[in-house]
Amino acid sequence: MNLLENIKEALRSVQSNLLRTILTGLIIAIGITSLVGMLTAIDGMKAQIEESFAGFGANNFDVKSRFSNGARVTTDGVAQKTYPPISYREATAFRDEYSQRGVVTVFSNFSGATEIKRGSKKTNPNSRMIGGDENYFFIKGIKIEQGRNFSNSEIQFGNNVCVVGKEIVSALFEKGEDPINQHITFYGSRYTIIGVTEEQGSATAGSGPDRAVVIPLENARRLDRNGTFRYAITASLSDPGKMDYEMGHATGVMRKIRQDRIGDEDSFEIVKSQTLGESLEEVAGFLRIGGFGIGFITLLGAAIGLMNIMMVSVTERTREIGVRKALGATPLRIRQQFLIEAIVICLLGGLLGVLFGIGIGNVVANLVGPGGFLVPWLWIFVAFGICILVGLLSGFFPAYKASKLDPIESLRYE
Template identity: 70%
Template sequence: MVRIGTDMNLIENIREAFRSVRTNLLRTVLTAMIIAIGITSLVGMLTAIDAMKAQIEESLSGFGANNFDVRSRGFSGGRATTAGVAQKNYPAISFREAEAFKEKFNQRGISTITTSVTGSAEVSRGSKKTNPNSRIIGGDENYFLIKGIALEKGRSFSNVEIQYGNNVCVIGTEIQSTLFEDGENPVNQHLTFFGRRYTIVGVMERQGGVGGDTGPDRAIIIPILNARNLDQRGTFRYTITVAGQDPLKLEYEMGQATGIMRAVREDGIGMDDSFEVVKSQTLGERLEEIAGFLRIGGFGIGFITLLGAAIGLMNIMLVSVTERTREIGIRKAMGATPKWIRQQFLIEAIVICVMGGLLGVVMGIGIGNLVGNTVGPGGFLVPWVWIIFAFVVCVVVGLVSGLLPAYKASRLDPIESLRYE
């Protein structure tokens, strides 16, 4: 009997909350709009980030998605330790070994040999000079194809230039803007670094970077044999990047590459690999990392907006308690307990929040997809995770915002309330 009575009181409180919402329609709409703006901000930002990420991933699909690197062991630098014991130090992959691997792997797929010559070169052209932070990278005829880098002007290296290691180069956009005037074509012009004169045969498209890093745009690519000739002390590390043929067979292809490199390096049976075969970091993985930071920022801004909305809702509910003091007194005089009064105001606050949340979710999805699709044409994204999250937030905001007004209403004295005008 008690449970039935409790259920009836809950149903009655829900009905009373909806009656109050209909009675004070203007106030409800204005309050719901406060919540809607907060939810729009939260869902809109997160939807826009996911939509932009989806569009960029679609446009960049295939760039490095199936690539893996064959590189010297301990590539990151320093000698690795396990339980305080230094591991064996293996010799770096030499240029001849890299070439031998590439020649043998050509029967299965394409690969490119690269090496980092320096990250602190000063490049000059006449009286103009760059800062001593230009990157010089050695690459072969497959470098731009496998790395997914398009050329804005000019061409890639020819087979003759690769074979003989000619003094030619492909430059980044920052090198172009520093050494050349606006509108001046750098192709077939000359620049100098390491005391050598190089002919520019191409300019890479702008690549940009994360956190203001423009490293990819201040890079200069030279033929791999030319880079090898700059290695006076024999300390350069050569990396082979392989373009996998089938993403479902990537592990198999990595195994094939391991077998070929073990033969090239003459690693004996039972010996550990004297090199590493690792999956390349794809553009999608880097994009996901960037999107993660953007989500944190978007969530922070949306949370601050919702906090303001919650304070506004609490203020309106407190005013509502004052306006309905006589009504509360009548309910108490008719036998309503403080618990029922608290329940009524909490339900009312939650109803208003959910109404605002519904509007906010619709507006957020619309605005988010509109912003996201400005990156490129694509489909319509419905972020179910953020929708569920938004409604959970609405209920929490309603509970928190309605708690103080509900407590205040439940504490009112029924006799004093009936006298209130």
């Protein structure tokens, strides 16, 4: 009895016990459906969200002060050299020189604990103050829902105008009241609201973008009476393939502006901005772990159920095993027959589970937003690999038991 005959015999056994095979296969199918379905849904939703926000941060890099937290870092008891923060003059000089190669914004997050007033109403002292230019909202991927962006003259002369977040509007205005061209007060000056940003939300308890007030950069510079504001630069490129080259060029430009000597290390930092895709991939990774864990638990129950069915099958076919052994079948061939039968059942259930999983996963993903049909080839191969593994593990003990049966006692079994 060779391997091919074992495969044929396993298929005949599956066919002759069709109802039992279907019920057992459904146990496996449910586990694979949960595994493939969740992983497909996660990948589908991630792809749709990335497509919706394509380009936000994907082509950006930041130029910022080195050791910007102000702390002196020590290594082996030796204090490392600290550098002065990027000044307003240096930031604007970089913007003027580099703007021919890409879109550049200069901004300053100069306060995270400001109180905004409008008449008798005021916000909590947790509003975030930002000085920015006309490119700030475009590069940071922030949409202005109402009103408009800063004009060139407002940026140039530093007019008392501002763009505010949704929480600022909710705190200072009645529901349905139009905030555009209304006045608010902070730092002892009155500002006119010219725009309201789209609601962003915040994953942290700190000041999120909805609590931000953005004013013209020149206006913010005038508030910097002690010269303590820190300025940062973000550049956006049209071709992400040239990112490393452009970062190298920007390093040369900034070293010239900062007058860093040849051989000295950079007195600033240039880092690639974290893209939305990287953030999503990090979150999706945790979701995949959770989905895989749930699917594994379901498959563990399915494997135990399959092992129980195979044990019953061995008991029912004890006489048949005795006949095969009497005709010369070795213990190896007997083990192969039952292992192949278990694997066939798992593969049939796995095929059904993959089809259901792809369908359910795509339906769930498309509930987030319209998108294409995703076929997760990686998870399909993983699912079939798991099916073979489950078949081997759950079929091994019953197959081993069958191979150890005594042929004389088996032939006498009723």
